[in-house]
């Protein structure tokens with residue numbers, strides 16, 4: 001579930017090349033369950049047509065201040081009256097200058113001035129416009145006025161230059177708007193999460209690994225950050241993008257993961273061990289590629305350290321959450337692991353079903369017993385898990 005579900009948003013579009021990305025953003029917001037009213041500046045209509053935005057939002061788009069179709073004749077007040085937030089994407093340099101001055105010479109700027117809800121601004125412009133001291137002054141003033149600035153991103157720009165100023169991608173903006181509406185249940189908490197599979201190298205090109213995708217741990221990291229926590233993610237092998245607002249430390253072998261966790265564990269309030277850490281590693285890692293000289297090959301393995309058990313037994317241990325992926329006797333094995341490692345909370349899931357999937361079906365085990373959650377997307381499982389953790393804290 002998205003926290004923007006059933007929220008009323010005004011999506012304000014101003015005149016910039018990135019207006020084309022507003023169509024995709026609108027589609028994602030509507031798909032996530034938001035009720036979106038689009039308002040465009042006259043300049044925005046030079047870049048993308050209101051027809052597109054009307055089709056995607058299912059509502060007429062407003063552009064003119066002098067619009068008689070609004071029943072009380074006051075669109076500048078009526079359109080934002082029910083809004084939970086106004087999102088400007090893209091926000092032109094010109095429009096931000098207007099916001100700073102409190103000008104109200106078109107419908108969108110008047111709506112922003114007359115609003116009684118948060119304003120989220122996603123700047124989009126060329127590198128020079130962004131770096132101009134006037135724009136930087138305006139950004140600082142907008143922040144001081146309590147306006148949230150989303151981005152901008154850096155990279156290749158429509159003008160051919162490379163640098164800071166381009167609008168964040170629609171997916172990233174959706175995540176930030178969702179974070180804005182997420183209850184801050186973990187504000188002030190520090191959370192360390194491990195995620196993904198470990199790689200135990202046999203030789204320079206071969207490794208022992210497992211099928212963990214990292215999706216569950218990354219989802220937990222994203223939701224924990226959205227809930228206001230300071231999140232550090234120790235990540236094994238995965239190709240996933242780092243969630244917004246999360247500090248990632250790459251650690252691919254079990255030993256590297258152990259070192260990364262142990263050197264960051266002090267002052268953490270919560271430790272959530274989601275990574276599928278190899279129980280064993282090869283005794284020796286060959287420096288050259290192993291040749292196929294014999295018909296059989298034996299590889300001697302040695303036990304890796306149990307990161308979670310060690311963290312849980314620290315003198316000032318954080319609140320520890322374990323994940324137990326089992327292929328059989330799930331609750332029995334997971335419950336026994338919880339007790340053996342003295343964890344307040346264990347998440348039990350069937351290994352075969354969850355690995356790599358976008359959904360998960362888990363049971364939370366704590367001292368009060370088993371709390372089965374319905375099968376759901378991993379982001380939703382993460383939300384329910386962290387709500388449970390916040391409740392236990």
Ligand SMILES: Cc1cc2nc3c(=O)[nH]c(=O)nc-3n(C[C@H](O)[C@H](O)[C@H](O)COP(=O)(O)O)c2cc1C
Pocket residue numbers: 013014015016017018041042043044091092093094095124125126129
């Ligand atoms: C082709 C073209 C592209 C433009 N792209 C941007 C842009 O990406 N960002 C920006 O701040 N201004 C851009 N501008 C300038 C704005 O469109 C101009 O400042 C306009 O007055 C903004 O109006 P508005 O803020 O009312 O929407 C562009 C202008 C043109 C002609």
